[in-house]
Amino acid sequence: MGNLLNVSPSPHAHGKETTQKLMFGVVLALLPSLFTSVFYFGWGAIIVTSVSVASCLLFEYLIQKFLFKKPMTITDGSALVTGLLLAFNVPSNLPVFIVVIGAFISIAVAKMTFGGLGNNPFNPALVGRVFMLISFPVQMTSWPVPKGFATGYADAVTGATPLAVVKEGLKNGESLQQLLTQIPTPSQMFLGNMGGSIGEVAAVALLIGFIWLLYKKIITWHIPVSVIGSLLIFTAILWLANPEKNASPLFHLLAGGVLLGAIFMATDYVTSPMSPLAMIIYGCGIGILTVIIRVWGAYPEGVSFAILIMNAFVPLMNTYIKPKRFGEEVKNG
Amino acid sequence: MKTFPIGGVHPPENKLTSGSEIQYLPVPAAVAIPVVQHIGAPAVVVVNKDEKVKTGQVIAQSKGFVSSNIHSSVSGKVTKIDTIIDSTGYKQTAVFITTEGDEWDETIDRSNEIITEIKLSPEEIVKRCLESGIVGLGGATFPSHVKLTVPAGKRCDVLIINGVECEPFLTSDHRLMLERGEEILIGVSILMKALKVNKAMIGIENNKPDAVAHMTNLATAFQGITVHALKVKYPQGAEKQLIKALIKREVPSGKLPLDVNTVVHNVGTAFAVYEAVQKNKPLFERVVTITGKSLSKPGNYFVRTGTPVKELIAAAGGMPEDTGKIVSGGPMMGKSLASTEVPLTKGISGIILFPAADSVRKESMPCIRCSKCIQACPMNLEPYLLMTLSEKGLFERAEKERITDCMECGSCSYTCPANRPLLDYIRMGKATVIKIARERVSKQ
Numbered sequence: 001m002g003n004l005l006n007v008s009p010s011p012h013a014h015g016k017e018t019t020q021k022l023m024f025g026v027v028l029a030l031l032p033s034l035f036t037s038v039f040y041f042g043w044g045a046i047i048v049t050s051v052s053v054a055s056c057l058l059f060e061y062l063i064q065k066f067l068f069k070k071p072m073t074i075t076d077g078s079a080l081v082t083g084l085l086l087a088f089n090v091p092s093n094l095p096v097f098i099v100v101i102g103a104f105i106s107i108a109v110a111k112m113t114f115g116g117l118g119n120n121p122f123n124p125a126l127v128g129r130v131f132m133l134i135s136f137p138v139q140m141t142s143w144p145v146p147k148g149f150a151t152g153y154a155d156a157v158t159g160a161t162p163l164a165v166v167k168e169g170l171k172n173g174e175s176l177q178q179l180l181t182q183i184p185t186p187s188q189m190f191l192g193n194m195g196g197s198i199g200e201v202a203a204v205a206l207l208i209g210f211i212w213l214l215y216k217k218i219i220t221w222h223i224p225v226s227v228i229g230s231l232l233i234f235t236a237i238l239w240l241a242n243p244e245k246n247a248s249p250l251f252h253l254l255a256g257g258v259l260l261g262a263i264f265m266a267t268d269y270v271t272s273p274m275s276p277l278a279m280i281i282y283g284c285g286i287g288i289l290t291v292i293i294r295v296w297g298a299y300p301e302g303v304s305f306a307i308l309i310m311n312a313f314v315p316l317m318n319t320y321i322k323p324k325r326f327g328e329e330v331k332n333g
Numbered sequence: 334m335k336t337f338p339i340g341g342v343h344p345p346e347n348k349l350t351s352g353s354e355i356q357y358l359p360v361p362a363a364v365a366i367p368v369v370q371h372i373g374a375p376a377v378v379v380v381n382k383d384e385k386v387k388t389g390q391v392i393a394q395s396k397g398f399v400s401s402n403i404h405s406s407v408s409g410k411v412t413k414i415d416t417i418i419d420s421t422g423y424k425q426t427a428v429f430i431t432t433e434g435d436e437w438d439e440t441i442d443r444s445n446e447i448i449t450e451i452k453l454s455p456e457e458i459v460k461r462c463l464e465s466g467i468v469g470l471g472g473a474t475f476p477s478h479v480k481l482t483v484p485a486g487k488r489c490d491v492l493i494i495n496g497v498e499c500e501p502f503l504t505s506d507h508r509l510m511l512e513r514g515e516e517i518l519i520g521v522s523i524l525m526k527a528l529k530v531n532k533a534m535i536g537i538e539n540n541k542p543d544a545v546a547h548m549t550n551l552a553t554a555f556q557g558i559t560v561h562a563l564k565v566k567y568p569q570g571a572e573k574q575l576i577k578a579l580i581k582r583e584v585p586s587g588k589l590p591l592d593v594n595t596v597v598h599n600v601g602t603a604f605a606v607y608e609a610v611q612k613n614k615p616l617f618e619r620v621v622t623i624t625g626k627s628l629s630k631p632g633n634y635f636v637r638t639g640t641p642v643k644e645l646i647a648a649a650g651g652m653p654e655d656t657g658k659i660v661s662g663g664p665m666m667g668k669s670l671a672s673t674e675v676p677l678t679k680g681i682s683g684i685i686l687f688p689a690a691d692s693v694r695k696e697s698m699p700c701i702r703c704s705k706c707i708q709a710c711p712m713n714l715e716p717y718l719l720m721t722l723s724e725k726g727l728f729e730r731a732e733k734e735r736i737t738d739c740m741e742c743g744s745c746s747y748t749c750p751a752n753r754p755l756l757d758y759i760r761m762g763k764a765t766v767i768k769i770a771r772e773r774v775s776k777q
Contacts, residue, residue, distance in 0.1 A: 006658040006692040007422070007671050009757050011743030012685075013344050013501065013664040017705070017750040019698050076698065118699035220708070274704040274715065318718075325735055326339055326573065326712040327586040 019117075022269075023077025025218045029209035030084050030264065036192050036202035037092070042149035044092030044156060045198050051096050053083030055103035063112045078117050082106055085125035085264060088199025089257070089304070090132065093144045093156040098136050102128040122311045123271045126304045133304075143195035161195045162255040166247055167300040176244055180251075189254040200257040210263045219267045222276050226283025227262035227290075228253065234291045246295070258290065261303035271311045278314075278321040285310045334539060336564035337574040340711035342744045344567055344665065346540055350504045350624050353632040355512055358648055360435050364407050364639030365417045365427040366392065370678040371468040372475045373399035378428060384411045389438035389615050392428050395463065401476045402466035403428075406617035406637035408436040420661040420668050420675050427676065430639070441614045447515055448611040451523055458527040458610055465609035466616045466679075470601035471495055471506075471570065472662055474680035477606065480596055481527045487591045492533040493579055494521055496548070496600040497563065497570035499538060500663025503683040505620035506600050508633045510537070510544040513604055514551045520603030521558055523610050528596060535560045535600070536579050538569060567665060568742040572597045574711050586738050601682070616679060621645060625686030627653035636677050642684055643673035657692030660685045665743045698751035706745040706755055712738045716745035716755045723762025732766045739763055 037045040060079040064072055086106050090099065106128030114120040133140045141164070144156035151157070160168070162183040169179040184194045192202025200206075213219045231252060238246040252258065257265075266272060266286050273282050286306045293302025369375045376393035380386055386405040393403035409432040417427040437443060453461060463478040483489055494517075498506040510517060521533050535552070537545050539562040549560040563569055563578055573584045575597060582593040590597055598606075601619065608614040617638050624631040629650030636645060642659065646652050652673070660667040661681045677684075706716035714735060722731040736759060745755040 005656070005669070005671060006689075007669045008658075008694065009760065010660075010662075010667055010669075010741070011665045011747050011756065012658065012660050012667060012669065012687065012692075013743075013747060014694070014752065015342065015344070015748050017748065018695075018752070019701055019750045022701075022703065022750050073698070078701075116699065118701050269701045269703040272702075274702060274707055274717070322734075323707060323713045323715065325586065325714065325738060326577075327583050327588070327738065328735075 020075065020077050022218055023081050025216050026081050026213070026264070027077065027084065029212045029218070030088070030199070032205035032208045033088065033199045033202060033260075034084070036205040037088070037198045039148060040146035040151070040192055040201060041092035041144055041198060042147070042151045044144060044151060044153040047096070047153055048090060048092055048094055048099055048198060049084065049087040051099045052087035052103055053080060055100045056080070056083030056086065056107050059104055059107040060112070063108060064116070067112070068116065073117065076117060079107060082111070082124045085199075086128050088260060088264075089125060089129040089197050090140065091143050092151065092198050093142065093153055093158065094139055095154075098132055098139055101135075102132045105131040118270055120270055121315070122308055123265055123268050126265060126308055130304055130308060145195060146193055146201070159195050161300065162189065162251070163294065163300040166251075167294070170245065176247060180247075183255075186250055186254055194255070197257060197260070200260040203254050203259050206259040206263055213263070213267075220276070220279070222279035223267045223272060223283045224262040226280045227266055227287045228258065230284040230287030231258055231290055234288055238291070238295065252291065252294070256294075256301045257303040261286070261290075261307055265303070266307050266310075271314060273314050273317045273321070275318075275321060275323040277323070278317040281321065282310050282314065282317060285313070334562060334564040335578050336566050337569060337578040337711060339713050340709050340744060341566040341568065342709050342747050343565070344501050344747060346565075347501045347626075348504050348507070348540070349502065349626070350622050350631045350633055351507055351541070353504070353508070355508050355620055355633045355635060358634040358636045358640065358645060360407055360432055360637060361640045361644050363412070363429065363431045364637060365429050365641070365676045366403060366406060366639035367417065367419050367425050367427040367676060367678060368393040368403055369419075369425050370403060370474060370638065370680060371401040372473065373397065373401065375426065376400060376403045378414055378426065380411050380428060382411055382413055385409070386411060386430060387436050387438045389441050389617060395466075399476055399479055401468050402464060402615070404466055404615040404617045405430060406639050407432040409433040417676060418672065418674075420670060420678065420681060422668065422671060427639070442612040447519070449519055451519070451526055451610070453610055455527045455529060458523055461610050462606060464615070467602065467605050467609055468616070468679050469599055470605060470619060470679065470682065471599035472666070472680055472682060477598065477602055480598065481524065483528065483591065488594055489528050489530050489591060489596050490532065490594045491580060492521070492525055492528055492530050493576060493595055493597045494533055494535040494600055494603055495570055495572075495575055495597055496535050496537040496544065497575060498541070499565075499567045499570040500665055500667075500683075502624050502685050503622050503663050504624075505622045505633055505682045507541050507544055509604055509620050510541075510548055510600055514547050516607045517600050517603045518548075518551055518555050518558060519611065520605070520607035522555060523606050524598055524603060525557065531557045533558045534579050536563050536569075536575055537561070538563050538565045540565045568711055568740075568744065571711065571740055571742060573740070586735060619679060619682075621677060621681060622683035623649040624683060625653070625656075625688075627655050627688050628686055629653070638678055639676045641673065642670060642675050642677060645677065645684055646673060646686070653686060653688070655688040655690075656686045657689030658687040660687065665747065666741065694754075695752045697753050700751055700753060703750060705748050705750065709744040709748040711742060711744060712740065714739060716759060719762060720753065720755045720758040723758040723765070728762060728766050728769055731762045732770070736763045736766050
């Protein structure tokens, strides 16, 4: 026997899972939402998504090649996911240059400055989105009316999101009853027929993605369920206390970015906690902060801010909230 | 169906040899029998160079309570007492014997008759196990007489028999249950008598429905023995996980099964106990699975201890061209061998030959904090954190995070999508933490 044998510590077997497969699993889960967004917003959705994905990949490539000078990991799929999620969080008529700036902030500032994949404390796509929202408030809050390919891109007819209609109306003293007639019905909202960011509108498509992620065991239920659950409970309390002033839990769930945030943004591996209990606390924090911002804050929507705020607590939670060890506290029956 | 609740993984089973009847490997021309084939103190060699020995004769005497006798597995002449590299990769003392015929010690009953009646008293059973060099054959090789000696103040109310065989590829316990079921059950009754318990539970994963059915059927003739099918999940054969799965008791951190009033023995051990107590046959032979996807004749063999691995490979059709790694034990917890001269010992239940393509690890990527290692850990530890702490030398924190609870099952490394060498670092950290803790105790 001339060949030398490989010698290594156990285990000598490895599962089939890879980082790349997980990332592409998320991309597949985002596809239903991508299809519905093209269905509702036409060319705008295609242009913004393509530009966002391409520029995220490009920035990651350039930084790895010229600054990090390390083996290329662009194929791991994480920049692709960031690009898609960034696009999903902006209106479909956003000018290309703003999308490119957002992609730069997401990849260069929020991700690569910390050392790249696995090291960033804040969700890169959300950092990019919030940067754009603060820097370009007009462009970031002009929402094309969904008319498919008739929506157009630069010439899109815009309107307010249901959340903005209700928030503004209530501030101006209009009655909730009357305001609800100006916005789409819950079933229309469920299907996504309303103004909003590219990927957030169609609840049905997001839920299909959620089922896929759970089925493929890419994420666990803890974060999405606790975000949605806490949001529903909190808004239900407000609604029951004063149904004249506060919209129903169903409205809060379907209007805006709760589902996109709960299923795809809050569950970002790198920026969410590691143990089940911490995940639930983190999720509830996001749900509650979202409602606080929506009801009492300056912005009609608060999911992005809520997730970023909770991102900041993740290292603390990972340090102090531990899974219950086997054999730690024993009750023997 | 029962299983343990926390963590676990489902590696491909690859039980290629579950249909292969156990054969006797021809007695090798020469053997090298290590004096350490168990956990505990090395046995002391009691034979000299050029001395003639018989099969089953004691060649090394146990030293201390946690130790075990070593017997000659062949008859012949002691050629030398020298060191050899064993399956752990370390050098240790071994007795080298050249075979001449196969003359067994006269006191061993070599008939095929199955003896049901248990004549020995509990104390005599424990003594016989000690004399016969019986150790745990599931892989841990803990001396069985120690586990049969219940210390004052402790009590055992149920005996658990491990027929799980959760490691992929291995089928030695499976075949033994199918072919020596009755002997195993008598062995279990002997263990029950020694422990003075009237209840024993045999746990078998339900990927072996034939073994479950066969053992359930046979067990009806035995008082107090029940057979339980378990849902397949690795590492169900780990002692603490099996106890949790079968009787829902959780062994506290740092404690033993006896602290929850139970004792676990492997089916292979039960068979060895039967042979020792009923047939007066010491432990010098065991079932070993020789397997691998490229092997022409994988199978299960009764192998004498001290037989070089190469003999077993030759019996299985010879070493395939593409062999890249040889593992003793299962793919999850086994040890890779550097040579085929390594002697087979009491604790080796299988030899697996991996093709070169399956022998090297893929490149490690950054941790993406997906928490799959936490979900896979059957002890609910945080492998990603333990790895980082070990890597950075933060052993005090690693101890607080219970690194010593890790049983090195490998579920974390197996499951990691970024291919990180989690267990490599944790193993190093755990060893360091244990060393630090010992030093702390000795200073006090």
